[in-house]
Amino acid sequence: MNTKLTNGGIWNDINGEPIHAHGGHILFHDDFYYWYGEDRRGDMYVSCYRSKDLFNWEFRNHILTTSTPVAPIRVRTNLGLVNEKGGKVNLERPKVLFNPATKKFVLWVHYENGNDYNDAACAIATSDSPDGHFVYHGSFNPFGYMSRDCTLFQDDDGTAYFISAARDNADLHVYRLQEDYLNVECLVGKLWQGEYREAPAVFKRNGKYYMLTSFCTGWEPNQGKYAMAHSMEGPWSMLSDFGDETTYHTQPAFVLKRSEQEFLYFSDRWNGADYFQSSYVVLPIEFHGDVPTLNDYSSLLFERETRSMMFER
Ligand code: DGJ
Numbered sequence: 001m002n003t004k005l006t007n008g009g010i011w012n013d014i015n016g017e018p019i020h021a022h023g024g025h026i027l028f029h030d031d032f033y034y035w036y037g038e039d040r041r042g043d044m045y046v047s048c049y050r051s052k053d054l055f056n057w058e059f060r061n062h063i064l065t066t067s068t069p070v071a072p073i074r075v076r077t078n079l080g081l082v083n084e085k086g087g088k089v090n091l092e093r094p095k096v097l098f099n100p101a102t103k104k105f106v107l108w109v110h111y112e113n114g115n116d117y118n119d120a121a122c123a124i125a126t127s128d129s130p131d132g133h134f135v136y137h138g139s140f141n142p143f144g145y146m147s148r149d150c151t152l153f154q155d156d157d158g159t160a161y162f163i164s165a166a167r168d169n170a171d172l173h174v175y176r177l178q179e180d181y182l183n184v185e186c187l188v189g190k191l192w193q194g195e196y197r198e199a200p201a202v203f204k205r206n207g208k209y210y211m212l213t214s215f216c217t218g219w220e221p222n223q224g225k226y227a228m229a230h231s232m233e234g235p236w237s238m239l240s241d242f243g244d245e246t247t248y249h250t251q252p253a254f255v256l257k258r259s260e261q262e263f264l265y266f267s268d269r270w271n272g273a274d275y276f277q278s279s280y281v282v283l284p285i286e287f288h289g290d291v292p293t294l295n296d297y298s299s300l301l302f303e304r305e306t307r308s309m310m311f312e313r
Contacts, residue, residue, distance in 0.1 A: 007300070071137055098159075150165070189232075
């Protein structure tokens with residue numbers, strides 16, 4: 001049983017295999033945490049692991065691969081999961097929500113047909129179970145806009161938002177989704193125009209919305225920033241620093257809210273020279289009043305009695 005995870009180290013699943021779930025997201029469903037993330041090995045795109053304690057992860061499925069079935073629901077569906085040359089496309093930052101109305105698990109992901117990042121599109125897939133084989137529904141540019149680094153956020157009333165970097169990353173767009181989560185309904189915010197924010201991660205605490213982002217420096221880490229709003233539809237505050245000048249060598253993947261008291265910053269420590277050496281860093285978000293702060297800890301410890309997560313410097 002895993003009772004310690006080292007930030008930036010190798011994290012193995014319960015079979016002793018390294019976890020491949022970068023740029024990911026965790027969905028809590030029916031007493032399990034489901035961790036989805038990029039898996040770039042072989043013919044894989046997105047893998048799914050699950051855990052009850054966030055320390056012991058069971059590999060569940062390669063939910064999106066080059067042979068995932070395609071069921072187009074978009075006008076622009078010429079871009080499939082294999083490119084014109086028969087090679088892999090590029091899928092980054094997959095996020096999954098459960099839609100309570102349709103009972104579908106809906107995945108949104110950044111889509112690139114090639115490695116030049118010129119498609120700047122998003123893509124959608126769905127499944128009837130959290131770790132089943134998803135069905136791919138195609139890629140598109142929301143309202144014609146470029147869409148790169150992205151995240152999803154589900155509000156308490158079930159309203160969902162897709163947030164993604166537009167205009168060659170200069171602006172960050174917030175789209176409210178349709179009720180079925182299968183399309184954007186309305187562009188509700190064009191944030192921090194010209195500030196080049198990427199890697200968005202959103203959470204809600206005491207009725208206030210927070211968005212973490214990084215600056216745009218490829219695989220290299222930089223100063224994280226946060227902003228606050230009283231509504232997802234804005235207005236959003238100015239950007240303030242979060243963590244140190246490299247955000248402790250991380251870039252946000254998502255924030256996991258375990259309770260009103262416990263917010264976990266899940267991040268990637270990318271290795272630009274060798275993507276497969278990239279690792280995970282999880283840190284507690286500590287609050288002073290409404291101000292979120294991030295401190296560096298070397299590891300996560302599982303506290304058996306309370307089944308909670310502790311952090312070690
Ligand atoms: C930063 C992004 O956040 C990553 O997801 C990835 O797209 C790299 N850029 C590529 O340089």
